[in-house]
Amino acid sequence: KxxxxxxxxxxxxxxxxxxxxxxxxxxxxxxxxxxxxxxxxxxxxxxxxxxxxxxxxxxxxxxxxxxxxxxxxxxxxxxxxxxxxxxxxxxxxxxxxxxxxxxxxxxxxxxxxxxxxxxxxxxxxxxxxxxxxxxxxxxxxxxxxxxxxxxxxxxxxxxxxxxxxxxxxxxxxxxxxxxxxxxxxxxxxxxxxxxxxxxxAARVMSLRDGSKKMSKSDPSDLSRINLTDDADTLSKKIKKAKTDPEALPGEVDGLAGRPEADNLVGIYAGLADTTREAVLKEFGGQQFSVFKPALADLAVHKLAPVADEMRRLIAxxxxxxxxxxxxxxxxxxxxxxxxxxxxxxxxxxxx
Ligand code: TYM
The missing domain is CATH 3.40.50.620 (HUPs)
Incomplete structure:
Protein backbone atom coordinates (compact mmCIF):
# COMPACT_ATOMS: atom_id res chain seq x y z
CA LYS A 1 0.00 0.00 0.00
CA ALA A 201 8.66 24.30 -10.24
CA ALA A 202 10.74 21.31 -9.10
CA ARG A 203 13.75 23.61 -9.09
CA VAL A 204 12.93 27.27 -8.44
CA MET A 205 15.96 29.47 -9.05
CA SER A 206 17.18 32.66 -7.37
CA LEU A 207 15.52 35.85 -8.61
CA ARG A 208 18.96 37.46 -8.84
CA ASP A 209 20.87 34.67 -10.59
CA GLY A 210 19.19 32.06 -12.77
CA SER A 211 22.05 29.62 -12.25
CA LYS A 212 21.59 29.34 -8.46
CA LYS A 213 18.64 27.70 -6.75
CA MET A 214 16.38 29.79 -4.54
CA SER A 215 17.57 29.06 -1.04
CA LYS A 216 17.07 29.93 2.62
CA SER A 217 20.76 30.60 3.00
CA ASP A 218 21.25 33.15 0.19
CA PRO A 219 22.42 36.36 1.90
CA SER A 220 20.29 38.51 -0.43
CA ASP A 221 16.62 38.59 0.56
CA LEU A 222 15.89 39.92 -2.94
CA SER A 223 16.91 36.51 -4.30
CA ARG A 224 13.86 34.76 -2.87
CA ILE A 225 10.17 35.19 -2.25
CA ASN A 226 9.34 34.28 1.33
CA LEU A 227 5.96 32.80 2.08
CA THR A 228 5.42 35.57 4.61
CA ASP A 229 6.41 38.54 2.38
CA ASP A 230 3.67 41.18 2.22
CA ALA A 231 2.17 42.24 -1.11
CA ASP A 232 4.45 45.28 -1.52
CA THR A 233 7.65 43.36 -0.80
CA LEU A 234 6.58 40.58 -3.13
CA SER A 235 5.80 42.97 -6.00
CA LYS A 236 9.06 44.82 -5.47
CA LYS A 237 11.08 41.59 -5.57
CA ILE A 238 9.41 40.43 -8.78
CA LYS A 239 9.88 43.86 -10.39
CA LYS A 240 13.58 43.75 -9.47
CA ALA A 241 14.05 40.14 -10.57
CA LYS A 242 16.86 39.78 -13.08
CA THR A 243 15.71 39.29 -16.70
CA ASP A 244 17.04 39.76 -20.21
CA PRO A 245 15.94 42.43 -22.72
CA GLU A 246 14.01 40.09 -25.06
CA ALA A 247 10.25 39.55 -25.10
CA LEU A 248 8.91 36.19 -23.93
CA PRO A 249 9.07 33.49 -26.61
CA GLY A 250 5.98 31.74 -27.91
CA GLU A 251 7.44 28.25 -27.36
CA VAL A 252 9.26 26.50 -24.51
CA ASP A 253 12.29 25.92 -26.79
CA GLY A 254 12.75 29.69 -26.89
CA LEU A 255 13.56 29.66 -23.15
CA ALA A 256 16.78 27.72 -23.75
CA GLY A 257 19.79 29.77 -22.69
CA ARG A 258 17.54 32.23 -20.87
CA PRO A 259 17.60 30.88 -17.28
CA GLU A 260 16.00 33.93 -15.63
CA ALA A 261 13.11 34.05 -18.11
CA ASP A 262 12.70 30.28 -17.80
CA ASN A 263 12.55 30.58 -14.01
CA LEU A 264 9.87 33.28 -13.98
CA VAL A 265 7.76 31.35 -16.47
CA GLY A 266 8.19 28.20 -14.35
CA ILE A 267 7.13 30.10 -11.22
CA TYR A 268 4.04 31.44 -12.99
CA ALA A 269 3.16 27.93 -14.17
CA GLY A 270 3.71 26.49 -10.68
CA LEU A 271 1.51 29.12 -9.02
CA ALA A 272 -1.22 28.79 -11.65
CA ASP A 273 -1.02 24.99 -11.61
CA THR A 274 -0.40 24.83 -15.32
CA THR A 275 2.53 24.26 -17.70
CA ARG A 276 5.22 26.49 -19.20
CA GLU A 277 3.60 25.85 -22.61
CA ALA A 278 0.27 27.25 -21.41
CA VAL A 279 1.94 30.32 -19.86
CA LEU A 280 3.80 31.07 -23.09
CA LYS A 281 0.61 30.66 -25.09
CA GLU A 282 -0.79 33.49 -23.03
CA PHE A 283 2.31 35.70 -22.71
CA GLY A 284 4.48 34.81 -25.74
CA GLY A 285 5.61 38.00 -27.51
CA GLN A 286 4.99 40.16 -24.42
CA GLN A 287 7.67 42.17 -22.64
CA PHE A 288 8.64 41.59 -19.01
CA SER A 289 7.04 44.96 -18.26
CA VAL A 290 3.72 43.20 -18.90
CA PHE A 291 4.57 39.75 -17.57
CA LYS A 292 6.12 40.80 -14.25
CA PRO A 293 3.06 42.69 -12.93
CA ALA A 294 0.85 39.73 -13.94
CA LEU A 295 3.20 37.39 -12.08
CA ALA A 296 3.22 39.65 -9.01
CA ASP A 297 -0.60 39.74 -8.95
CA LEU A 298 -0.80 35.97 -9.25
CA ALA A 299 1.78 35.47 -6.49
CA VAL A 300 -0.03 37.82 -4.11
CA HIS A 301 -3.35 36.17 -4.94
CA LYS A 302 -2.00 32.67 -4.23
CA LEU A 303 0.36 33.34 -1.32
CA ALA A 304 -1.39 36.04 0.76
CA PRO A 305 -4.15 33.73 2.03
CA VAL A 306 -1.55 31.14 3.08
CA ALA A 307 0.55 33.78 4.85
CA ASP A 308 -2.54 35.20 6.61
CA GLU A 309 -3.59 31.77 7.82
CA MET A 310 -0.02 31.06 8.95
CA ARG A 311 -0.01 34.22 11.07
CA ARG A 312 -3.37 33.29 12.58
CA LEU A 313 -2.10 29.82 13.49
CA ILE A 314 1.20 31.05 14.92
CA ALA A 315 -0.75 33.28 17.28
P1 TYM B 1 14.64 21.57 2.91
O1 TYM B 1 14.12 21.89 4.26
O2 TYM B 1 15.89 22.24 2.46
O3 TYM B 1 13.55 21.90 1.81
C1 TYM B 1 12.22 21.44 1.94
C2 TYM B 1 11.68 21.03 0.58
O4 TYM B 1 11.74 22.14 -0.33
C3 TYM B 1 12.39 21.74 -1.54
N1 TYM B 1 13.11 22.88 -2.11
C4 TYM B 1 12.95 23.34 -3.35
N2 TYM B 1 12.14 22.96 -4.36
C5 TYM B 1 12.20 23.66 -5.51
N3 TYM B 1 13.02 24.72 -5.70
C6 TYM B 1 13.86 25.14 -4.73
N4 TYM B 1 14.65 26.20 -4.92
C7 TYM B 1 13.84 24.44 -3.48
N5 TYM B 1 14.53 24.58 -2.32
C8 TYM B 1 14.07 23.63 -1.49
C9 TYM B 1 13.33 20.63 -1.11
O5 TYM B 1 13.69 19.81 -2.20
C10 TYM B 1 12.50 19.91 -0.07
O6 TYM B 1 11.61 19.00 -0.70
N6 TYM B 1 16.77 17.08 3.44
C11 TYM B 1 15.50 17.77 3.29
C12 TYM B 1 14.56 17.53 4.44
C13 TYM B 1 14.29 16.10 4.77
C14 TYM B 1 13.50 15.18 4.03
C15 TYM B 1 13.52 13.96 4.76
C16 TYM B 1 12.79 15.28 2.83
C17 TYM B 1 14.76 15.43 5.87
N7 TYM B 1 14.28 14.15 5.87
C18 TYM B 1 12.83 12.81 4.30
C19 TYM B 1 12.11 14.14 2.38
C20 TYM B 1 12.15 12.94 3.11
C21 TYM B 1 15.78 19.26 3.23
O7 TYM B 1 16.76 19.76 3.72
O8 TYM B 1 14.76 20.00 2.70
Missing amino acids: PLVFSGVQPTGNLHLGNYLGAIRKFVALQDSNDCIYCVVDLHSITAQLVHDDLASQTRSITAAFLAAGIDPKKHIVFNQSRVMQHAELAWIFNCVARIGWMNRMTQFKDKAGKDRENASLGLLAYPSLMAADILVYRATHVPVGDDQKQHLELTRDIAQKFNNDFSARIAELGLGVEMQMGDETVNGFFPLTEPIIGGP DPGHIDAVLRDGGERAGAIAEETMHSVRDIIGLLQD
Whole structure:
Protein backbone atom coordinates (compact mmCIF):
# COMPACT_ATOMS: atom_id res chain seq x y z
CA LYS A 1 0.00 0.00 0.00
CA PRO A 2 1.46 3.40 -0.90
CA LEU A 3 2.54 5.63 1.95
CA VAL A 4 3.82 9.16 1.42
CA PHE A 5 6.48 10.73 3.65
CA SER A 6 8.30 14.04 3.41
CA GLY A 7 10.15 16.50 5.63
CA VAL A 8 11.08 20.18 5.80
CA GLN A 9 13.82 21.71 7.97
CA PRO A 10 12.86 24.39 10.48
CA THR A 11 15.62 26.81 9.50
CA GLY A 12 14.88 30.25 8.15
CA ASN A 13 11.85 31.45 6.26
CA LEU A 14 10.03 29.15 3.92
CA HIS A 15 10.39 30.41 0.37
CA LEU A 16 8.59 29.92 -2.89
CA GLY A 17 10.86 26.99 -3.81
CA ASN A 18 9.84 25.10 -0.68
CA TYR A 19 6.20 25.93 -1.33
CA LEU A 20 6.00 25.04 -5.03
CA GLY A 21 8.63 22.28 -5.01
CA ALA A 22 7.36 20.50 -1.92
CA ILE A 23 4.48 21.76 0.23
CA ARG A 24 1.98 22.21 -2.60
CA LYS A 25 2.69 18.61 -3.62
CA PHE A 26 2.16 17.43 -0.05
CA VAL A 27 -1.30 18.98 -0.17
CA ALA A 28 -2.15 17.46 -3.56
CA LEU A 29 -1.09 13.96 -2.49
CA GLN A 30 -3.25 13.82 0.63
CA ASP A 31 -6.53 13.17 -1.20
CA SER A 32 -5.63 9.70 -2.35
CA ASN A 33 -2.82 8.54 -0.01
CA ASP A 34 -1.91 8.14 3.62
CA CYS A 35 0.69 10.83 4.31
CA ILE A 36 3.21 11.63 7.03
CA TYR A 37 4.72 15.12 7.02
CA CYS A 38 7.54 15.92 9.37
CA VAL A 39 9.36 19.04 10.56
CA VAL A 40 12.91 17.68 10.67
CA ASP A 41 14.39 19.53 13.62
CA LEU A 42 17.25 17.04 14.11
CA HIS A 43 18.44 17.82 10.59
CA SER A 44 18.61 21.52 11.43
CA ILE A 45 21.36 21.01 13.99
CA THR A 46 23.73 19.34 11.50
CA ALA A 47 24.91 22.62 9.97
CA GLN A 48 24.65 24.75 13.09
CA LEU A 49 24.20 23.26 16.54
CA VAL A 50 22.94 26.25 18.47
CA HIS A 51 19.77 28.03 17.33
CA ASP A 52 17.98 30.50 19.54
CA ASP A 53 14.58 29.82 18.00
CA LEU A 54 14.33 26.16 17.00
CA ALA A 55 10.99 25.69 18.76
CA SER A 56 9.37 28.73 17.15
CA GLN A 57 10.77 27.79 13.73
CA THR A 58 9.31 24.32 14.20
CA ARG A 59 5.92 25.84 14.98
CA SER A 60 6.16 28.14 12.00
CA ILE A 61 6.81 25.29 9.51
CA THR A 62 3.95 23.37 11.10
CA ALA A 63 1.74 26.45 10.63
CA ALA A 64 2.77 26.58 6.96
CA PHE A 65 1.78 22.91 6.49
CA LEU A 66 -1.63 23.54 8.02
CA ALA A 67 -2.15 26.89 6.27
CA ALA A 68 -1.35 25.31 2.92
CA GLY A 69 -4.14 22.80 3.54
CA ILE A 70 -2.66 19.68 5.10
CA ASP A 71 -5.20 17.95 7.30
CA PRO A 72 -3.48 16.77 10.51
CA LYS A 73 -6.45 14.62 11.52
CA LYS A 74 -6.51 12.51 8.37
CA HIS A 75 -2.72 12.49 8.05
CA ILE A 76 0.21 12.75 10.43
CA VAL A 77 2.08 16.01 11.13
CA PHE A 78 4.82 16.02 13.77
CA ASN A 79 8.37 17.10 14.55
CA GLN A 80 11.11 14.53 14.10
CA SER A 81 12.79 14.75 17.53
CA ARG A 82 9.61 13.53 19.26
CA VAL A 83 9.96 10.12 17.68
CA MET A 84 13.30 8.79 18.86
CA GLN A 85 13.11 5.81 16.50
CA HIS A 86 14.30 8.12 13.70
CA ALA A 87 17.63 8.58 15.48
CA GLU A 88 17.77 4.88 16.39
CA LEU A 89 17.30 3.72 12.81
CA ALA A 90 19.73 6.40 11.59
CA TRP A 91 22.39 4.85 13.81
CA ILE A 92 21.79 1.43 12.29
CA PHE A 93 21.91 2.98 8.80
CA ASN A 94 25.23 4.61 9.73
CA CYS A 95 26.49 1.06 10.03
CA VAL A 96 24.87 0.00 6.74
CA ALA A 97 25.98 2.94 4.59
CA ARG A 98 29.63 3.44 3.58
CA ILE A 99 31.65 6.58 4.22
CA GLY A 100 32.34 6.83 0.48
CA TRP A 101 28.60 7.09 -0.25
CA MET A 102 28.30 10.05 2.10
CA ASN A 103 31.44 11.74 0.79
CA ARG A 104 29.94 11.78 -2.71
CA MET A 105 26.84 13.78 -1.71
CA THR A 106 26.87 17.16 -3.46
CA GLN A 107 24.88 18.79 -0.65
CA PHE A 108 27.55 17.71 1.85
CA LYS A 109 30.30 19.09 -0.37
CA ASP A 110 28.43 22.39 -0.76
CA LYS A 111 27.56 22.79 2.90
CA ALA A 112 30.90 21.64 4.28
CA GLY A 113 32.79 23.94 1.92
CA LYS A 114 36.58 23.83 1.85
CA ASP A 115 37.10 22.93 5.49
CA ARG A 116 35.57 19.46 5.28
CA GLU A 117 37.55 18.05 8.20
CA ASN A 118 35.85 20.56 10.41
CA ALA A 119 32.24 19.86 9.36
CA SER A 120 30.12 18.06 11.95
CA LEU A 121 29.92 14.30 11.68
CA GLY A 122 26.15 14.85 11.66
CA LEU A 123 26.42 16.84 8.42
CA LEU A 124 28.21 13.92 6.79
CA ALA A 125 25.66 11.42 8.14
CA TYR A 126 22.69 13.67 7.26
CA PRO A 127 21.43 11.36 4.47
CA SER A 128 21.41 8.40 6.85
CA LEU A 129 18.95 10.23 9.11
CA MET A 130 16.93 11.19 6.07
CA ALA A 131 16.75 7.55 4.96
CA ALA A 132 15.68 6.64 8.49
CA ASP A 133 12.91 9.29 8.43
CA ILE A 134 11.45 7.66 5.36
CA LEU A 135 12.11 3.99 6.06
CA VAL A 136 11.05 3.93 9.70
CA TYR A 137 7.54 4.17 8.18
CA ARG A 138 8.49 1.99 5.21
CA ALA A 139 7.19 4.87 3.06
CA THR A 140 6.93 4.16 -0.65
CA HIS A 141 6.73 7.70 -2.09
CA VAL A 142 8.55 10.92 -1.21
CA PRO A 143 7.58 14.28 -2.76
CA VAL A 144 10.57 16.66 -2.83
CA GLY A 145 12.22 19.36 -4.91
CA ASP A 146 14.90 18.42 -7.40
CA ASP A 147 17.77 19.17 -4.98
CA GLN A 148 16.88 16.12 -2.84
CA LYS A 149 17.14 13.61 -5.69
CA GLN A 150 20.61 12.36 -4.77
CA HIS A 151 19.60 11.84 -1.14
CA LEU A 152 16.67 9.70 -2.25
CA GLU A 153 18.92 7.59 -4.45
CA LEU A 154 21.06 6.99 -1.39
CA THR A 155 17.94 6.03 0.58
CA ARG A 156 17.29 3.30 -2.00
CA ASP A 157 20.93 2.15 -1.79
CA ILE A 158 20.66 1.86 1.99
CA ALA A 159 17.36 -0.06 1.78
CA GLN A 160 18.80 -2.37 -0.84
CA LYS A 161 21.99 -3.09 1.11
CA PHE A 162 20.02 -3.77 4.30
CA ASN A 163 17.61 -6.09 2.45
CA ASN A 164 20.52 -7.85 0.83
CA ASP A 165 22.81 -8.17 3.87
CA PHE A 166 19.97 -9.52 6.02
CA SER A 167 18.02 -11.43 3.38
CA ALA A 168 18.30 -14.77 5.19
CA ARG A 169 17.14 -13.32 8.53
CA ILE A 170 14.31 -11.41 6.89
CA ALA A 171 13.06 -14.59 5.21
CA GLU A 172 13.53 -16.72 8.34
CA LEU A 173 11.49 -14.29 10.44
CA GLY A 174 8.86 -14.00 7.71
CA LEU A 175 9.26 -10.21 7.69
CA GLY A 176 9.86 -9.71 3.98
CA VAL A 177 7.66 -8.53 1.19
CA GLU A 178 8.20 -9.72 -2.35
CA MET A 179 9.79 -7.03 -4.46
CA GLN A 180 10.84 -6.94 -8.07
CA MET A 181 14.43 -5.84 -8.57
CA GLY A 182 15.41 -5.96 -12.21
CA ASP A 183 14.75 -9.54 -13.29
CA GLU A 184 14.99 -10.87 -9.77
CA THR A 185 12.25 -11.20 -7.17
CA VAL A 186 13.71 -10.47 -3.75
CA ASN A 187 12.29 -10.71 -0.27
CA GLY A 188 12.97 -7.30 1.19
CA PHE A 189 12.05 -5.62 4.45
CA PHE A 190 12.45 -2.00 3.32
CA PRO A 191 10.75 -0.76 0.15
CA LEU A 192 12.79 0.95 -2.56
CA THR A 193 11.20 4.36 -2.19
CA GLU A 194 10.18 6.33 -5.27
CA PRO A 195 10.81 10.08 -5.38
CA ILE A 196 8.02 12.33 -6.60
CA ILE A 197 9.85 15.18 -8.33
CA GLY A 198 8.58 17.17 -11.24
CA GLY A 199 6.23 19.80 -12.55
CA PRO A 200 7.25 23.30 -13.64
CA ALA A 201 8.66 24.30 -10.24
CA ALA A 202 10.74 21.31 -9.10
CA ARG A 203 13.75 23.61 -9.09
CA VAL A 204 12.93 27.27 -8.44
CA MET A 205 15.96 29.47 -9.05
CA SER A 206 17.18 32.66 -7.37
CA LEU A 207 15.52 35.85 -8.61
CA ARG A 208 18.96 37.46 -8.84
CA ASP A 209 20.87 34.67 -10.59
CA GLY A 210 19.19 32.06 -12.77
CA SER A 211 22.05 29.62 -12.25
CA LYS A 212 21.59 29.34 -8.46
CA LYS A 213 18.64 27.70 -6.75
CA MET A 214 16.38 29.79 -4.54
CA SER A 215 17.57 29.06 -1.04
CA LYS A 216 17.07 29.93 2.62
CA SER A 217 20.76 30.60 3.00
CA ASP A 218 21.25 33.15 0.19
CA PRO A 219 22.42 36.36 1.90
CA SER A 220 20.29 38.51 -0.43
CA ASP A 221 16.62 38.59 0.56
CA LEU A 222 15.89 39.92 -2.94
CA SER A 223 16.91 36.51 -4.30
CA ARG A 224 13.86 34.76 -2.87
CA ILE A 225 10.17 35.19 -2.25
CA ASN A 226 9.34 34.28 1.33
CA LEU A 227 5.96 32.80 2.08
CA THR A 228 5.42 35.57 4.61
CA ASP A 229 6.41 38.54 2.38
CA ASP A 230 3.67 41.18 2.22
CA ALA A 231 2.17 42.24 -1.11
CA ASP A 232 4.45 45.28 -1.52
CA THR A 233 7.65 43.36 -0.80
CA LEU A 234 6.58 40.58 -3.13
CA SER A 235 5.80 42.97 -6.00
CA LYS A 236 9.06 44.82 -5.47
CA LYS A 237 11.08 41.59 -5.57
CA ILE A 238 9.41 40.43 -8.78
CA LYS A 239 9.88 43.86 -10.39
CA LYS A 240 13.58 43.75 -9.47
CA ALA A 241 14.05 40.14 -10.57
CA LYS A 242 16.86 39.78 -13.08
CA THR A 243 15.71 39.29 -16.70
CA ASP A 244 17.04 39.76 -20.21
CA PRO A 245 15.94 42.43 -22.72
CA GLU A 246 14.01 40.09 -25.06
CA ALA A 247 10.25 39.55 -25.10
CA LEU A 248 8.91 36.19 -23.93
CA PRO A 249 9.07 33.49 -26.61
CA GLY A 250 5.98 31.74 -27.91
CA GLU A 251 7.44 28.25 -27.36
CA VAL A 252 9.26 26.50 -24.51
CA ASP A 253 12.29 25.92 -26.79
CA GLY A 254 12.75 29.69 -26.89
CA LEU A 255 13.56 29.66 -23.15
CA ALA A 256 16.78 27.72 -23.75
CA GLY A 257 19.79 29.77 -22.69
CA ARG A 258 17.54 32.23 -20.87
CA PRO A 259 17.60 30.88 -17.28
CA GLU A 260 16.00 33.93 -15.63
CA ALA A 261 13.11 34.05 -18.11
CA ASP A 262 12.70 30.28 -17.80
CA ASN A 263 12.55 30.58 -14.01
CA LEU A 264 9.87 33.28 -13.98
CA VAL A 265 7.76 31.35 -16.47
CA GLY A 266 8.19 28.20 -14.35
CA ILE A 267 7.13 30.10 -11.22
CA TYR A 268 4.04 31.44 -12.99
CA ALA A 269 3.16 27.93 -14.17
CA GLY A 270 3.71 26.49 -10.68
CA LEU A 271 1.51 29.12 -9.02
CA ALA A 272 -1.22 28.79 -11.65
CA ASP A 273 -1.02 24.99 -11.61
CA THR A 274 -0.40 24.83 -15.32
CA THR A 275 2.53 24.26 -17.70
CA ARG A 276 5.22 26.49 -19.20
CA GLU A 277 3.60 25.85 -22.61
CA ALA A 278 0.27 27.25 -21.41
CA VAL A 279 1.94 30.32 -19.86
CA LEU A 280 3.80 31.07 -23.09
CA LYS A 281 0.61 30.66 -25.09
CA GLU A 282 -0.79 33.49 -23.03
CA PHE A 283 2.31 35.70 -22.71
CA GLY A 284 4.48 34.81 -25.74
CA GLY A 285 5.61 38.00 -27.51
CA GLN A 286 4.99 40.16 -24.42
CA GLN A 287 7.67 42.17 -22.64
CA PHE A 288 8.64 41.59 -19.01
CA SER A 289 7.04 44.96 -18.26
CA VAL A 290 3.72 43.20 -18.90
CA PHE A 291 4.57 39.75 -17.57
CA LYS A 292 6.12 40.80 -14.25
CA PRO A 293 3.06 42.69 -12.93
CA ALA A 294 0.85 39.73 -13.94
CA LEU A 295 3.20 37.39 -12.08
CA ALA A 296 3.22 39.65 -9.01
CA ASP A 297 -0.60 39.74 -8.95
CA LEU A 298 -0.80 35.97 -9.25
CA ALA A 299 1.78 35.47 -6.49
CA VAL A 300 -0.03 37.82 -4.11
CA HIS A 301 -3.35 36.17 -4.94
CA LYS A 302 -2.00 32.67 -4.23
CA LEU A 303 0.36 33.34 -1.32
CA ALA A 304 -1.39 36.04 0.76
CA PRO A 305 -4.15 33.73 2.03
CA VAL A 306 -1.55 31.14 3.08
CA ALA A 307 0.55 33.78 4.85
CA ASP A 308 -2.54 35.20 6.61
CA GLU A 309 -3.59 31.77 7.82
CA MET A 310 -0.02 31.06 8.95
CA ARG A 311 -0.01 34.22 11.07
CA ARG A 312 -3.37 33.29 12.58
CA LEU A 313 -2.10 29.82 13.49
CA ILE A 314 1.20 31.05 14.92
CA ALA A 315 -0.75 33.28 17.28
CA ASP A 316 -2.05 30.09 18.94
CA PRO A 317 1.05 28.00 19.68
CA GLY A 318 -0.97 25.78 22.03
CA HIS A 319 -2.97 24.45 19.10
CA ILE A 320 0.14 23.81 17.03
CA ASP A 321 1.83 22.00 19.89
CA ALA A 322 -1.25 19.81 20.34
CA VAL A 323 -1.15 18.88 16.64
CA LEU A 324 2.53 17.92 16.91
CA ARG A 325 1.99 15.94 20.11
CA ASP A 326 -0.88 13.97 18.61
CA GLY A 327 1.03 13.42 15.34
CA GLY A 328 4.10 12.33 17.29
CA GLU A 329 2.13 9.70 19.19
CA ARG A 330 0.63 8.24 16.03
CA ALA A 331 3.95 8.32 14.17
CA GLY A 332 5.73 6.78 17.16
CA ALA A 333 3.42 3.77 17.18
CA ILE A 334 4.22 2.96 13.53
CA ALA A 335 7.92 3.66 13.97
CA GLU A 336 8.19 1.37 17.01
CA GLU A 337 6.59 -1.47 15.10
CA THR A 338 9.23 -1.14 12.37
CA MET A 339 12.06 -0.87 14.90
CA HIS A 340 10.92 -3.96 16.77
CA SER A 341 11.29 -5.91 13.54
CA VAL A 342 14.61 -4.24 12.70
CA ARG A 343 16.06 -5.16 16.11
CA ASP A 344 14.94 -8.77 15.53
CA ILE A 345 16.43 -8.82 12.03
CA ILE A 346 19.79 -7.56 13.28
CA GLY A 347 19.72 -9.86 16.28
CA LEU A 348 19.68 -7.28 19.06
CA LEU A 349 18.37 -8.72 22.31
CA GLN A 350 14.95 -7.34 23.25
CA ASP A 351 11.72 -8.52 24.91
P1 TYM B 1 14.64 21.57 2.91
O1 TYM B 1 14.12 21.89 4.26
O2 TYM B 1 15.89 22.24 2.46
O3 TYM B 1 13.55 21.90 1.81
C1 TYM B 1 12.22 21.44 1.94
C2 TYM B 1 11.68 21.03 0.58
O4 TYM B 1 11.74 22.14 -0.33
C3 TYM B 1 12.39 21.74 -1.54
N1 TYM B 1 13.11 22.88 -2.11
C4 TYM B 1 12.95 23.34 -3.35
N2 TYM B 1 12.14 22.96 -4.36
C5 TYM B 1 12.20 23.66 -5.51
N3 TYM B 1 13.02 24.72 -5.70
C6 TYM B 1 13.86 25.14 -4.73
N4 TYM B 1 14.65 26.20 -4.92
C7 TYM B 1 13.84 24.44 -3.48
N5 TYM B 1 14.53 24.58 -2.32
C8 TYM B 1 14.07 23.63 -1.49
C9 TYM B 1 13.33 20.63 -1.11
O5 TYM B 1 13.69 19.81 -2.20
C10 TYM B 1 12.50 19.91 -0.07
O6 TYM B 1 11.61 19.00 -0.70
N6 TYM B 1 16.77 17.08 3.44
C11 TYM B 1 15.50 17.77 3.29
C12 TYM B 1 14.56 17.53 4.44
C13 TYM B 1 14.29 16.10 4.77
C14 TYM B 1 13.50 15.18 4.03
C15 TYM B 1 13.52 13.96 4.76
C16 TYM B 1 12.79 15.28 2.83
C17 TYM B 1 14.76 15.43 5.87
N7 TYM B 1 14.28 14.15 5.87
C18 TYM B 1 12.83 12.81 4.30
C19 TYM B 1 12.11 14.14 2.38
C20 TYM B 1 12.15 12.94 3.11
C21 TYM B 1 15.78 19.26 3.23
O7 TYM B 1 16.76 19.76 3.72
O8 TYM B 1 14.76 20.00 2.70
